[in-house]
Amino acid sequence: MLFIGFLIRAGIQIFGAYPRLYWNDHCTPGTEWLKFPKRSIPTDRPWTALEQERDVSAWLGQPGGNNLGLGRHWHFSAALFWVLNGSVYVALLFATGEWQRLIPTSWSIFPDAWQTLLTYLSLHQPPPTAGLPYDPLQQLAYAAVVFLLGPFLILTGAAQSPGIEAQFPRYARLFGGRQGARSLHFLGLLAFVVFIVAHTFMVIVTGFSKNMGDIIFGQHQTDQGLAVIIGLALIASILAIYAVTAWGSRRWPRTTQHVLGPIIRPLMRALAVRTRSRQHYPPSSISPEFLVNGVPPDTAEYRRLVEDGFSAWRLEINGLVETPLSLTLADLHQMPVQTQITKHHCIQGWSGVAEWGGIPLSAILDVCHPLPAARFLILHSYQLDTSGQPFYESLDISLGRHPQTILADQMNGRPLPVPHGAPLRLRVETELGFKMVKWLRGIEFVADYRDLGAGQGGSREDNMFYEQAVGI
Ligand SMILES: Nc1nc2c(c(=O)[nH]1)N[C@H]1C(S)=C(S)[C@@H](COP(=O)(O)O)O[C@H]1N2
Ligand SMILES: [Mo]
Numbered sequence: 001m002l003f004i005g006f007l008i009r010a011g012i013q014i015f016g017a018y019p020r021l022y023w024n025d026h027c028t029p030g031t032e033w034l035k036f037p038k039r040s041i042p043t044d045r046p047w048t049a050l051e052q053e054r055d056v057s058a059w060l061g062q063p064g065g066n067n068l069g070l071g072r073h074w075h076f077s078a079a080l081f082w083v084l085n086g087s088v089y090v091a092l093l094f095a096t097g098e099w100q101r102l103i104p105t106s107w108s109i110f111p112d113a114w115q116t117l118l119t120y121l122s123l124h125q126p127p128p129t130a131g132l133p134y135d136p137l138q139q140l141a142y143a144a145v146v147f148l149l150g151p152f153l154i155l156t157g158a159a160q161s162p163g164i165e166a167q168f169p170r171y172a173r174l175f176g177g178r179q180g181a182r183s184l185h186f187l188g189l190l191a192f193v194v195f196i197v198a199h200t201f202m203v204i205v206t207g208f209s210k211n212m213g214d215i216i217f218g219q220h221q222t223d224q225g226l227a228v229i230i231g232l233a234l235i236a237s238i239l240a241i242y243a244v245t246a247w248g249s250r251r252w253p254r255t256t257q258h259v260l261g262p263i264i265r266p267l268m269r270a271l272a273v274r275t276r277s278r279q280h281y282p283p284s285s286i287s288p289e290f291l292v293n294g295v296p297p298d299t300a301e302y303r304r305l306v307e308d309g310f311s312a313w314r315l316e317i318n319g320l321v322e323t324p325l326s327l328t329l330a331d332l333h334q335m336p337v338q339t340q341i342t343k344h345h346c347i348q349g350w351s352g353v354a355e356w357g358g359i360p361l362s363a364i365l366d367v368c369h370p371l372p373a374a375r376f377l378i379l380h381s382y383q384l385d386t387s388g389q390p391f392y393e394s395l396d397i398s399l400g401r402h403p404q405t406i407l408a409d410q411m412n413g414r415p416l417p418v419p420h421g422a423p424l425r426l427r428v429e430t431e432l433g434f435k436m437v438k439w440l441r442g443i444e445f446v447a448d449y450r451d452l453g454a455g456q457g458g459s460r461e462d463n464m465f466y467e468q469a470v471g472i
Contacts, residue, residue, distance in 0.1 A: 002238050003085060004192065006078035009062035009242060011189050013071030016056035018049070018349035021186055022179040025343060026287035027350040033183070046419065049291045049350055062242065063249035063256075068347065069465030070249050073260035076472065079157065080263060086150060101132060102143045112136035125206060133214070138202075145195055149188060156185040162345040163271030163430040163471030166404075169279050169343075178343060178351045257456070257465040264467065271471025273396050277404035277429035281341040286412060287352040290344070292419045294391070297383040297439050305382075310423040315407075316442035319378070322369035329423055332409065335359045340404050346433040347466065356427045357410030361400040364407070364443070370397060374445035378452060379426055379437035385459040393437050393458035394449040394468060395428060404429040407440065432470040434460045 019036040020027070029041050036054065041047055058064025062074045093099040112129070116137035119126040126135045134142065158164055159172040159181035175181040203211045209228050213220030216227040249256040296302070305313050310329055317325040339357040361377075374397055381391040399405055405428045409416050416422045421438025428435055435458070449457045449468070457468030 001235075002241065003078045003082035004196075005238060005242060006062060006074055007082060008189060008192065009060065009246075010071045010075035010078060011185075013056050013061035013063070013067060014075055014349070015186060016054045016061060016066075017068040017071070017347070018052055019054050020052065020350075021183045023176055023183060025177040025179050025285075025351045025353060026289070027179065027291060027352060028287070028289050034186075046292070048295060049293045049346060049348055053348065058246050058250070061246075063246040065250060067250070067253075067465075069460075070253055070256055070260075072347075072467075072472075073257060073264065073465070074245075074249070076264040076267070077260045079154075080267070083154065086146075090146070101134065102139060102146060104136075104139060104143060109136050109140055113140045141195065141199075145192075149191055149195070153185060153188045153192070156181045156188060160185065160345075161271050161472045162343075162432055163275040165343060165345070166277035166279055166430040167275040169281070178345060182349055253465050261467060265469075268467050268471055269469040272431045272469035273399060273471070275430045275471060276402060277342065279340065279342040279404065279429060281343065281353055283341065283355065285353050286341065286355060290352040290354050290411075290420070291346070291350055293346060293348075293433065294383060294438060296418050297381070299382065299384070302382045302439065306418060306422070313423055315424060315440060317364065317368050317444075318442065319445035320371040320374035320447060321445050322371065323367065325364075325368050329409065332359050332407070332424070335363050338406055339410070340406070340427070340429070342404065342427065342429045344433055344436075347460075347470065355410075355412050356406065356408040357413070358406040358408035358424070358427070360403075361405045361407060361426075362402075365397075365400050368445075370445050373447045376446050376449050376457075378444040378446055378449065380441045380444065381437050382439040382441050385463065387459070387463050389453060389459070390441075391437060391439075391459045392453065393426075393435050393460070394446075394452070395426075395435065396469065397445070399428055399430075402428070402430070430471055434458075434466065435470065 020032040021034040022032050024031055041052070053066055053068070055066050056064055056071075061067070061071065063070050093102065113136040116126045116135050120137070126137075128135050129139065132139065156175055159175050160178060165172045165178060172178050172181055175184055203215075209224040210220040212227040212231040213222075213224045216230050217223060220227075313329060315325075315327045315332070317327070336359065337357060338360050339355055341353060341355045344352050344354065377395045377397055377400055379393050379395065383391045385391045405426075407424050408421075408427045409424050411417065411420055416425060421436075421440070424440040425438040426436045426440065446452070449455070453459065454462035456462045456465075458466075460466045461468050
């Protein structure tokens with residue numbers, strides 16, 4: 001109960017970051033099958049996907065407000081404990097023979113469950129199945145939740161990981177793609193809520209104190225009063241835990257990031273850093289409209305660069321390298337070019353497919369020769385973040401050698417447009433979009449990112465409490 005409540009609450013929080021559901025991975029405005037609020041997007045001015053984030057009430061969301069980063073920390077930490085807890089439960093079911101409570105052994109369960117439903121609807125209480133504590137409808141519902149709905153949520157959750165989809169592009173397709181997986185994951189959440197409401201209702205109306213005895217002590221012959229007290233106290237404690245953790249997260253977001261971060265980090269890093277992108281989508285899957293996040297740099301310096309066609313632009317490569325470089329676009333065009341058609345996953349939840357062309361980062365590493373002490377690349381942008389500081393992100397140096405990590409100056413066969421990061425932006429295809437710094441100014445090699453900004457590994461980690469390596 002504790003973990004599924006965290007999962008549902010934090011799931012609603014995450015949904016609020018992009019409250020639109022699609023069955024196509026382009027997320028073309030107007031093609032959503034569900035959206036909140038109904039108000040549509042501006043047509044009279046450029047807009048960014050970030051404007052579609054919605055505040056979530058703390059009654060519903062964990063931790064409430066506009067808090068995607070912390071919502072993800074809660075969702076993924078709870079998911080780990082929920083899966084661990086569920087695995088122990090299922091292992092014990094089979095180790096003890098108790099699986100027979102849940103798994104029906106005869107097809108007659110379906111007509112029997114239907115009869116049970118009719119009995120309930122006629123406001124009578126059906127008898128439990130002989131030898132079992134549950135009636136057929138109950139058994140079927142429990143079996144479906146434990147063995148179908150639970151795994152379904154795990155599978156559709158995993159299908160939303162950019163790391164998993166990059167390495168196994170066909171996996172997400174089983175669910176209709178990235179957005180299909182997100183839509184199904186949302187419907188799974190609704191199914192869980194319906195089950196919880198119906199289950200709670202039945203516990204109350206079919207003999208509350210007797211049922212509490214069965215739930216708490218495994219019998220209802222004695223101590224029903226005590227079972228009710230313990231049961232209600234447990235429910236009250238769980239609700240109090242949600243309230244206190246939601247409030248605490250909003251009050252001390254950095255502390256929350258530091259407490260929950262280490263729990264989810266090994267998985268996040270494994271999916272972001274250890275997976276290899278092997279995406280080769282056909283040109284026909286390129287999105288007609290690719291959404292934008294981040295507003296182009298609004299500085300005189302950048303405007304001058306745009307005006308003279310980026311001829312004065314340089315990519316400065318420095319820090320812990322043997323050979324610092326200062327590269328013009330013409331220098332970059334001397335290097336080997338790579339194109340790739342890949343799927344972009346924004347942390348908010350939207351996606352899009354485009355063809356990117358540019359220089360493999362590994363080619364740059366081969367020329368600048370990072371020193372052994374260099375463990376991270378810092379990508380610096382011309383753009384100022386919402387905090388007023390230059391946008392930056394860090395990347396594990398090992399990712400620089402991944403096959404589809406490139407510095408792109410081409411999009412869909414044309415020079416990179418300004419909204420998408422002209423003249424040069426990063427593509428790192430196993431991670432979420434915010435790592436792919438646009439309007440690049442330079443790359444700095446460092447031993448640690450803790451001395452930069454607020455020390456969390458990038459602008460979004462510093463200001464929005466995201467993780468540094470984001471394979472989910
Ligand atoms: N400099 C800079 N780079 C940025 C951002 C930003 O705000 N500033 N937004 C990031 C986010 S959140 C995403 S999803 C992608 C979006 O890339 P696109 O605008 O080409 O779709 O760029 C990333 N790179
Ligand atoms: Mo994003």
